Amino acid sequence: MSNRIITISREFGSGGRTVGKLVAEKLGIPCYDQEIIQKIAQESGYCEDFVADRSEHASRGNWFMSAFGGKDYYGNSIQDKLWVAQLKAIVEVANKSDCVIVGRCADFILKEAADCIRVFIHADTADKAKRIVEQYGESEQTPERRLKEKDKRRAAYYQLYTDHKWGDLKNYDITLSTSSLGIEKCADIIVELYKAK
Amino acid sequence: MSNRIITISREFGSGGRTVGKLVAEKLGIPCYDQEIIQKIAQESGYCEDFVADRSEHASRGNWFMSAFGGKDYYGNSIQDKLWVAQLKAIVEVANKSDCVIVGRCADFILKEAADCIRVFIHADTADKAKRIVEQYGESEQTPERRLKEKDKRRAAYYQLYTDHKWGDLKNYDITLSTSSLGIEKCADIIVELYKAK
Numbered sequence: 001m002s003n004r005i006i007t008i009s010r011e012f013g014s015g016g017r018t019v020g021k022l023v024a025e026k027l028g029i030p031c032y033d034q035e036i037i038q039k040i041a042q043e044s045g046y047c048e049d050f051v052a053d054r055s056e057h058a059s060r061g062n063w064f065m066s067a068f069g070g071k072d073y074y075g076n077s078i079q080d081k082l083w084v085a086q087l088k089a090i091v092e093v094a095n096k097s098d099c100v101i102v103g104r105c106a107d108f109i110l111k112e113a114a115d116c117i118r119v120f121i122h123a124d125t126a127d128k129a130k131r132i133v134e135q136y137g138e139s140e141q142t143p144e145r146r147l148k149e150k151d152k153r154r155a156a157y158y159q160l161y162t163d164h165k166w167g168d169l170k171n172y173d174i175t176l177s178t179s180s181l182g183i184e185k186c187a188d189i190i191v192e193l194y195k196a197k
Numbered sequence: 198m199s200n201r202i203i204t205i206s207r208e209f210g211s212g213g214r215t216v217g218k219l220v221a222e223k224l225g226i227p228c229y230d231q232e233i234i235q236k237i238a239q240e241s242g243y244c245e246d247f248v249a250d251r252s253e254h255a256s257r258g259n260w261f262m263s264a265f266g267g268k269d270y271y272g273n274s275i276q277d278k279l280w281v282a283q284l285k286a287i288v289e290v291a292n293k294s295d296c297v298i299v300g301r302c303a304d305f306i307l308k309e310a311a312d313c314i315r316v317f318i319h320a321d322t323a324d325k326a327k328r329i330v331e332q333y334g335e336s337e338q339t340p341e342r343r344l345k346e347k348d349k350r351r352a353a354y355y356q357l358y359t360d361h362k363w364g365d366l367k368n369y370d371i372t373l374s375t376s377s378l379g380i381e382k383c384a385d386i387i388v389e390l391y392k393a394k
Contacts, residue, residue: 117377118377120366122366122367167366168366169317169319169364169365169366169372170319172372172374173373173374173377173378174371174372174373174374174377174378174386175366175369175371175372176370176371177369177370177371180314180315180370180371181370181371181390185390185393189371189386189389189390192386192389193378193382193386196382
């Protein structure tokens, strides 16, 4: 695989998705985010909402039971099936052309196979809390609680399927704080890296 | 404090010191590394070798005992005295002009006081092992063991005096892998950040 792929892992509310879109726009290459979910849904036969909730996060309930319980005739859990569909979807888009892929363990999946720039985007809690309320509205839970839960589920999922720690700087070529540097500057740095690497 | 300070925290053998020097050279500003040790030695009255070993690392022996044992008339341990001298030295150089400061918890010490760009430099173990053998020669211990011990001591020291986790990406505006990006590119990214921030 000779394409150059930028993978964006991100904390919930950090603006990582926006950074990814901006990078793709500046470079004139596709950014895959929601499209990956559609592909996984097509491949697995599950509906998009279900895939969106399960293709990157440990489930809300008893994650251990839902991951390993409810296995099909061949001993595969729903989560395992989604993981296989996800692998296929990620490799398929990475094979097409240079692109940006947001989340979904793409950094791990493509690490050895492609010319990857592995990015992690984070931010201060106050900024993340403000962003999720602006973007997704209020909810019964406090924004801080929502941030914590979502990232906890992402971390559990990542750990289970990659055996690596999500958000450990060792797994990324570069990590950037949008609170310190701003969305635009983060995007510019990644664009420069893509051009220079 | 209106000066712009670049703090470089780094894994042992990652090339972080070289990155720091290169950044300072490109920007025409001072890079403080060994000079901080001289200042701490002058301030505390201990010799430079002793300061070099103790001003950034937990000691090799029983760190807990050596940090809290051997207190002076006022109840201060040697380690505490060095920490106070280190605080003074870091603030003194940061007050002089824009500069790069390598290691010695400068990221934490100056976080609130100065306009800081907090950088963490890391690398793959194989690259770090190669670099320390080239730079410091062979020793009885394997390079991997030396890397592990030095970073463990740095992490313990950082945790004790800052109550933060050394190498946690949340503490840095940007983290960079010299294995992925190379020394020169890491320096260029930091230079750009300094100019743009």
